Amino acid sequence: xxxxxxxxxxxxxxxxxxxxxxxxxxxxxxxxxxxxxxxxxxxxxxxxxxxxxxxxxxxxxxxxxxxxxxxxxxxxxxxxxxxxxxxxxxxxxxxxxxxxxxxxxxxxxxxxxxxxxxxxxxxxxxxxxxxxxxxxxxxxxxxxxxxxxxxxxxxxxxxxxxxxxxxxxxxxxxxxxxxxxxxxxxxxxxxxxxxxxxxxxxxxxxxxxxxxxxxxxxxxxxxx
Amino acid sequence: xxxxxxxxxxxxxxxxxxxxxxxxxxxxxxxxxxxxxxxxxxxxxxxxxxxxxxxxxxxxxxxxxxxxxxxxxxxxxxxxxxxxxxxxxxxxxxxxxxxxxxxxxxxxxxxxxxxxxxxxxxxxxxxxxxxxxxxxxxxxxxxxxxxxxxxxxxxxxxxxxxxxxxxxxxxxxxxxxxxxxxxxxxxxxxxxxxxxxxxxxxxxxxxxxxxxxxxxxxxxxxxxxxxxxxxxxxxxxxxxxxxxxxxxxxxxxxxxxxxxxxxxxxxxxxxxxxxxx
Numbered sequence: 414x415x416x417x418x419x420x421x422x423x424x425x426x427x428x429x430x431x432x433x434x435x436x437x438x439x440x441x442x443x444x445x446x447x448x449x450x451x452x453x454x455x456x457x458x459x460x461x462x463x464x465x466x467x468x469x470x471x472x473x474x475x476x477x478x479x480x481x482x483x484x485x486x487x488x489x490x491x492x493x494x495x496x497x498x499x500x501x502x503x504x505x506x507x508x509x510x511x512x513x514x515x516x517x518x519x520x521x522x523x524x525x526x527x528x529x530x531x532x533x534x535x536x537x538x539x540x541x542x543x544x545x546x547x548x549x550x551x552x553x554x555x556x557x558x559x560x561x562x563x564x565x566x567x568x569x570x571x572x573x574x575x576x577x578x579x580x581x582x583x584x585x586x587x588x589x590x591x592x593x594x595x596x597x598x599x600x601x602x603x604x605x606x607x608x609x610x611x612x613x614x615x616x617x618x619x620x621x622x623x624x625x626x627x628x629x630x631x632x633x634x635x636x637x
Numbered sequence: 638x639x640x641x642x643x644x645x646x647x648x649x650x651x652x653x654x655x656x657x658x659x660x661x662x663x664x665x666x667x668x669x670x671x672x673x674x675x676x677x678x679x680x681x682x683x684x685x686x687x688x689x690x691x692x693x694x695x696x697x698x699x700x701x702x703x704x705x706x707x708x709x710x711x712x713x714x715x716x717x718x719x720x721x722x723x724x725x726x727x728x729x730x731x732x733x734x735x736x737x738x739x740x741x742x743x744x745x746x747x748x749x750x751x752x753x754x755x756x757x758x759x760x761x762x763x764x765x766x767x768x769x770x771x772x773x774x775x776x777x778x779x780x781x782x783x784x785x786x787x788x789x790x791x792x793x794x795x796x797x798x799x800x801x802x803x804x805x806x807x808x809x810x811x812x813x814x815x816x817x818x819x820x821x822x823x824x825x826x827x828x829x830x831x832x833x834x835x836x837x838x839x840x841x842x843x844x845x846x847x848x849x850x851x852x853x854x855x856x857x858x859x860x861x862x863x864x865x866x867x868x869x870x871x872x873x874x875x876x877x878x879x880x881x882x883x884x885x886x887x888x889x890x891x892x893x894x895x896x897x898x899x900x901x902x903x904x905x906x907x908x909x910x911x912x913x914x
Contacts, residue, residue: 440799443799443803444802444803445799445802445803471799471802471803472802472803472804472805472806472807473805474803475805476803477803478799478800478803479800480796480799480800481796482794482796484794484796484797484799484800485797486797486800486801486815486819487797487819488818488819488821497801497804497806497814498804498805547800547804548803548804551804551805
């Protein structure tokens, strides 16, 4: 599988039919799945290269990953969820400093009132923002979002989409958003990469895809 | 009319079974007068057997939890054929009669056994010692813990563990700080079942460890000895074991709600969250 995602400005959307390898792509980049051959290069850093036997372990890749169901730790409060990625590294930072850092990022995402709640008591949109805060607090070299809006009910989707779009534009790291909804692409990403059966069949802006769809899937997707 | 008839039949059939389960326990409770209880508790067999039972079951439980938890995690997360075979092997003691396990343990650790000779030469003979009591308990009760723990781990969302790893957690930290706390209620249920099974262990212990008062005589074996001399003592011993089991069961039933209130503690002062999107 060769995928080059050229998203020079703003997030890249990855779309494709079910089973085309979208989640697999994210997990390969994050290091959650073992790659068999090839290279994974993120913002100039080679995380994996079969030829030179480079393979960074998942915990050292510093790739922010937000899975479809958000993957919040149900037994930890919101602030402890966010602190999880800071606590492991120890470092010179005190516990209070780490909690303050978590608090700042939660506030930036409008979650300051949720600090002591547990994920079971959050709405879908709140969960998503907490998951985003948790992924961003480690200052990732890249952010991966798997179907960030799929777990939300339709009424919440539009407002959450707008908030997410604003956040992603402010990011200073590259990001990939997997989605199956053309409205997400329109709102969230400047660049689209179409994945079909593990191969990139087309890349470009949504306008470019609309103007000249390369495959049947692309033609149906842009019309939806 | 027909539905009422079949409902009555189903109810009666169920009632027969409930009666069969309850009647022996009620009879047991009614059989002992306060004077009998005193005789039983003052029996020279009582305290040594109770102490041995408590000591060995707690120790065997500790060993089972320590070794069984990583095993259960592997069984729950591995899709390999080896894992399925190992799972089958772990379950075997549930379907094999305890007496057979006792004989098998003797064949392994007895003087003529597979490991018995070398252990004996090292002065670590096992049969008919407290170590044998411990081993018998581990073998018969470990499957109950491992099975429950593996089921609890299977319910842990794999994405949650992946996220923990992307946040810098080593495999051990993701396991200890994420997987175990999420699976904890299931682990506790498994540990309780295993402990209850170890406490009641009789057949394998009798064959492998013997029934030596003060050395290998656990509470169930003390009941056997007491029956031969004074049935009142046997009844009182039985009551003690039945009471322990009942307390454990009630504790297990209450545990989920106690857990929920504990887990929700930081929220208890807040009203239910209103979804805000």
